[in-house]
Amino acid sequence: MTPVLETRALCKSFGALTVADTIDFHLGAGARHALIGPNGAGKTTFVNMLTGRIPPSSGSIMLGGADITAASQSERVKRGLGRTFQINTLFRNLTVVDNVALSVAERTDVGGGLFGVASKQKAVVAESMDLLGSLGLADDARATVIGLPYGKQRLVEIAIALGLKPKVLLLDEPAAGVPSLESHRILEVIAALPSDIAVLIIEHDMDLVFRFAKRITVLAQGAVLMEGTPAEIRTDLRVRQVYLGEDHV
């Protein structure tokens, strides 16, 4: 089966510093894949290359069989690549439903309409409300994002990405900073993601990773250390050494 997202020998260096070293990576349809690695392993750089925020030094990126290495950010989105951000990147002074509707509107190509009234785009509004409902945010739809508790803001972060109906979804530390009491909501949402979306989750929280991922890729010093099932990763000595630290061995 051809992967939906694939990188071939992806490299990135800043001067003498190599932050991504010949990364070969595959993500199959409907995958539940996690990318882990200690701080400075190159996870963020890798994600930024995938989404087109920074260009790779060499190598290529394929999305749905097409080469997107040189494609713009918005072209990648149109081809089905959605992402969330590690640090909340929301429209803070807009309502929750507007946050989602903006992304739904871009996907359905009505977002640039100069003529006509936004609130008469019934399809956009209805889809946004449905999406919020499925995430348990229906009651907050009319609230301003800035007034929401942090855990709910994290859900809005995911909702905006889902509004794009992505084929591939990159979740960048979705539970980062969420108090453990609220984090189960985020876990539930991630667990309930439509099965046809290929999900790549970048996460520090091992608990979450082992519960969610079917496959795990470990990055260390910009290179793939190993890839395997959670069981394989859990028992691998090298992973324990670089990732969990000596004291866990």
Add this chain to the structure above:
Amino acid sequence: MTIAARLLSRLAPHAGGYIADARIRPIEYLPWVVAIIIYVAAPEYLPLGSYILILMLFALSLDLILGYGGIITLGHTAYFGIGAYSAGILAKFVTAEPFTGLVVAAVCAGVFGLITGAVILRTTGLTLLMLTLAITSICYEVANKANDWTGGADGLSGITMNPVFGQFRFDMFGNTAYLYSLVFLILGWWIVRRIVYSPFGASLAGIRENPVRMHAIGAPVYGRLVVVYTISAMIAGVAGALLTHTTQFVGLKVLGFELSGDLVVMLILGGVGRLYGAIVGPLIYLVAQDLLAKQYPEYWYFWIGALLVVIVLFARGGLLGIVDALRARFEKARGR
């Protein structure tokens, strides 16, 4: 209390978006009713009144890019000035028909807005601010030196406009000028309002709130900004042409920093990104200036400066922002 709350709820800011009710609220006709009443009741104020109406249109154009699009500029007079000069030059050398003048001014300012916008909107923040200043400075230098066309520092005089529709002459009492300005202000208000409530307007708010996320959801951020910048430049150009037509003169100050600064202050005073801040701000600012600045010119800018500092520190939303805060408190009180 409920009456006050209901009244205040009608003054909710016009933020646009996908759940905003875009229908025109009855209170939104108030400014135009007041404008008509002034026309009838206070004919001696019509010359000042037309200037205020023109500045309202100019402030609306600024609100569109600054309040809704989040583009910080101190150089919006470039487009106002180009509109004013193109209308003046056209009237003096080609045709003095007013509507032709407005169209030509809109096109000139729009084309200049498109070209400069395409160039400067690739940058952000302070660099963008700098570039807006530099562009306006260049326009000022050019207008100052191109004596044959612009009259240089003496200004462009000797313009005699044809009557509107061949009927209504621009008289010295400002009757025609006032109504002429009012009609185009209302037209401009209607256009800006439509844009604010359109999907495009919603996406502008998105760009203002978070350009990074707008990129990440695949929106053509740069293209949208160029479009809104061009529209805003056209409206500013029409405002400039209205000034030329109603005063039959173009002075170098239409391109000056003072006007740019005053305009920003007016909009901030009224409230940014609220649509009616551009109506309230120029009205209060210019009336106050008319009453106070001539008597106490040395104090005027001190208090304007102090006002800016106070607004920034304590009332970020300007006068209408204070109304919003009151409304929020009433609604909260009522909700409990």
Add this chain to the structure above:
Amino acid sequence: MEALLGQLVSVAFHGTAYGMILYVISVGLSVTMGLMGFANLAHGVFAMAGGYVMLSMMNAYGLPFPLALAIAFVAVALGSIVLERLLYARLYAAGELAQVLFTIGLILMSIAVARLIYGTLQQPVNLPDYMKGQFHLLGRDFPAYRVIVILFSLTLVMLLWFGVERTRWGAMLRAAVDNRAMAQSIGINTSKLFTLTFALGSGLAAIGGGMGAELIAIQPTYPFEHLVFFLIVVAIGGMGTLRGPFVAALLIGVTDTACKYWLPQFGAFFIYAATIAILLWRPAGLFGKAA
């Protein structure tokens, strides 16, 4: 040929003197923008204040030029600490628009105050005798005042660069410009660092305003009139660097002098056009970190 050479030397010399003043005034602006991300359009107010304080000291109290300049530095630096703690510090986290409006407000107030105290005319500068003569070098005459301006500015620049490269304050400053969160996490008191740096930048602007009073006349609209040039120096040089604005200030000083000399009918047109071109080519300035 000899005449052209004479003109070239003269333009380069006058331009350098002007550029030096521009640098001494603007360097503080570059650092505060790079360090605190604060769009302080009111920076020229400190230069103007320095000019007024120095000239008052000289004209009203008969103090000698160097002492008056030192007093201007101290007075403005202290005044700026008060402003920074009371007002600026509240707006570090605010958006650019708020900072821009706030500093425009300060400019307007300062113009009104200056007009109230000193009137609208430019202040007379009574240079001491040793600054009035000519300085002979290689068979040419150079006005002593400008020679002193260049030499003194160079000394200041060296002191400043040395301070930033070699002192503890400089190390903290560089760390904080590079990565504020990191600097805080290793225990640097950034708020104190901001205040000190802001005061130093304002003090330098005061020196620039005072020392350059003969080149850039001290009058109430000073902070507005020269704002664009200060901003251009910072924008072209790049924020948060010391060398960038130095090169930019000299470029602008010489270019502006050359334009005024050979193409007076174009005014500042070329400066603005060049600024636009350079910023399009390198939006972060010639020496700025790419965003």
